[in-house]
Amino acid sequence: MIQELSNTKGEMMTEIPSAIIRGREKISGTISALTGDLAFPETAYHLPITYAVTGREVHTADAARTAYEDSDKNMLIGAEIVVAEQEREISEATGYTGFIEDALIRKLGYSLVDGSILGLCLILGTPPSADTAAAICRELQEKLMLTFLCGPVITVLTDSGVKVDLSLRLIPLGATSIKGVHFADILARVAMMFGGVPPGDVSRLITYAAERAKAFVIVFPSLSDEEIAFVDALRILNIPIIQVGGYEGGEWLLSDPQTAVSKGMELRGITVRVTAIPIPMACSPAFEGKSIRKEEMFVEFGGGRSPAFELLVTRPHGEVTDGKVTLIGPDVDQIPEGSAVPLGIIIEVAGKQMKSDYEPVLERRIHNFINYGEGSWHVAQRDLIWVRITKEAVANNLKITDLGKLLAARFRMDFESLLDAVQVTLITDKDAVTRALADAEAIYQKRDERIAGLKDEDVSLYYSCILCQTFAPNHVCIITPERPALCGAITWLDGRTAYEISPSGANQPVEKGTLLNAVSGEYEGVNRFVRKASHGEIQRCVLYSIMDAPMTCCGCFEAIAMILPETNGVMVVTREFRGDTPFGMTFSTLAGTIGGGAQTPGFIGISKSYLTSDRFLQAEGGIQRVVWMPAHLKEEIRVKMGESFHEKGFDTLFSIIADETDAVTLDELLTYLESVSHPALSMPSLI
């Protein structure tokens, strides 16, 4: 590839490995002849690279030579000594910064921590043309990078009218490319000032440079041997070296000048933050709670009135153009007011950290983001969505494509570290929606299967959820593959994803630890976690039991399961069920009694899907214990389980579980249970 380049374009190629060897020799030669004192001005870090790497406070040529030899001829140290010698008399010619004093480094470091600078780039060598160099610098400026320049590239830029100055985020270090050393001494000082890296601790310096200092180098042709040896040594600090031609061999990455910046930023995981969304509609979490009534509505999508769905999928990096929005079908100007229109929302994302496991979690955020729009509204998920846009928004010139812009921008903003690119396709053409919906259904199903097959014993970590501690201070949910959070909104996979996306958030991994009781689901690690997370209030949390130290209840549970001692069974009542229960209390009265983070043996808050899990009340005999549940819940489960409802034998069992049509009072229930010979009656006593 490189060989071809030199043949077709006839450029001179420098062979990197041999240049490095020659460069090392030249630098060693220069150092062996040095005498006198060596120091940079206005710094407490001596020769900063030498200090960071060796811990030695070098001020003389003799000490420098010893440090260089003892470091096994580290080229960063070697180049620093050479530059210190060059700058002994005068730091740099006019128009160049030379060595940058500590006070300014503090400011630059501030901007890096502060986020007003996203990363650092060093450019050196002789660019093929002024335009090439100017385009690279402009891109770096636009992407909030701080750029250091050294060597001929500076005069090439200034001669063509490009201004270079710290205020423009283009810093001219020196007239020769070896002055790139100052880039490395800045990194070394930032690591010591901000990273708490002790002088002489090379491994921490390397870690800091790799993880915190987001830097890369772009090399133009014609570096000298010494310069090549120095630049190559920057790789020790995990700094990628990107060459745009002119070199062969070695470990430098070849790139087109046009893609050099994005390649460097991608390699260092630097993403540009979006700040304002260019659409004619206010967009803020403040609008999230509003709803759009029929009279205010210009157009609606889904909600049973037209087919609609949403889908978020991960794609390889090259396949997603960040910010691209495509509309297939008519926009609002071709849609009659008050109509119901089909809608497909397809969000394609790419990101080095992104995993397909995250898709459902991110997809749920479409709901929030569309609701952030002042004139847009969204409910439900997947192929059940319902979206509306107001007349007012359309009057303000809002287009359907603007919803796409909103989504693309918000995803990039809120998942800055996760996503590098987001593109949105909106479909309003009926046939196209129908076709895309079929593909989406297949993906939904695959996702469901992924969690459906997962058993508690397959994983070593469970996840906690303490989101509700804001109002239930000691409540801790433990989420396992077979027991979702009691609100029904967070599965084990979601918990894991939430933890990966936000490692300091409300979902934390829970080591299961020693299994204390396989049947009741008691783990030493879970107990330990719950004890700490409940601030010492809860000593044990037995996962599959309703009687022995059951999980606490916040208040968000989809349903309540509670024992009815007279029946030796358990009744289940859902949040939607408004009527009286055989216990004599409604759901809301019961919820008020058991919520708030309390552990109440005999009562648990559950998600609906936990009911059909093999782990449901495993300690007390499972679903066979259920003697009563609302009719709507039976139907919901039957529909949701499909084939497996019969396979699990639920059709027989559910036919003898009473509902409100069979029994409302305890007496009626007892009579009913005896008439159907409910298994709970003959099971071991609950109490």
Added chain:
Amino acid sequence: MNYILPHTWSGSIQTVTIGATKQEGGTRSVSYEIGGDTDLPFMNRSGKKPLLAYEICDDTAIWPQVVRDAMPKGISDPASWAAYGEKTLKPDCIRLNLTSTRKPNSSDFASISATVQSVLAATTLPLIIEGSADPAVDSEVYIRCGEAGQGERLVLGTAEADRYRSVAAAAMAYDHIIIAQTPIDVNLAKQLNILLRETGIPDNRIIIDPYTGALGYGFEYTYSTMERIRFAALKGDDDLAMPMISAPADSLTVKEIRESDSPSEIAVSWERATAVASAIAGAAILVVRHPGTVLPLRTAIDALWEGSRREVSDGA
């Protein structure tokens, strides 16, 4: 009444040093170590007395009316205000609130450095600075605060969950302490501390501001959040084991003051009562704005602490 309640906690509150004397590289006449408590306030050992900070500002336009009315004559700038505070009210520290940065399109950043320097020159007490609250100017404001106070170990506020980077950067670049404020929520307080640590701020440079609602207007939430933060810390949660600061500024704008015939008296009572309650909940620094509050609050705190010590020794 006996305050001895046997309980063994596994954790303790982190110590944080604020202000720097000449020996410590600054110019303050005193520096303080706050935190270090190993129990609830008033339990077994009464813990450290909270510090009192008197708060001034550089633009009184948004300062509570009742405080403006009570300001002594002849104060024309933050420096003379700070000097008056130190001399007359004898607080433990001064808090400078850079209210000028709250004006729309504020951009006079040079004057921020000058203001901070003039206040540092006018008082020998450790300085707490409350900076901007707008991401658009935060970066410019905090770098100037940090730079102007280099070496003085300022307490810089305020970091919040969605805008903490500039304050954090200034604290890191110029070795200051940071105030981490969350809206009366123990989980968010924990999360913000973790975020700050990830930025590179050591635990002993963070002070928690749990946000102080006015007495009668939500203070009970603050109280219970402070209690929970302290409990969590004592039970070994390092993410919450930082000392707390409480600024009951909201208590100066309650309806009862506006409607009163003697607003100043009511304001002092309200601010003092809220601050005393915060002290009982475990605050290490109490910040007050009304000049009339400082001395009575000092009396109340002294009485509480000396009183409790007597109780303990009597009981023991």
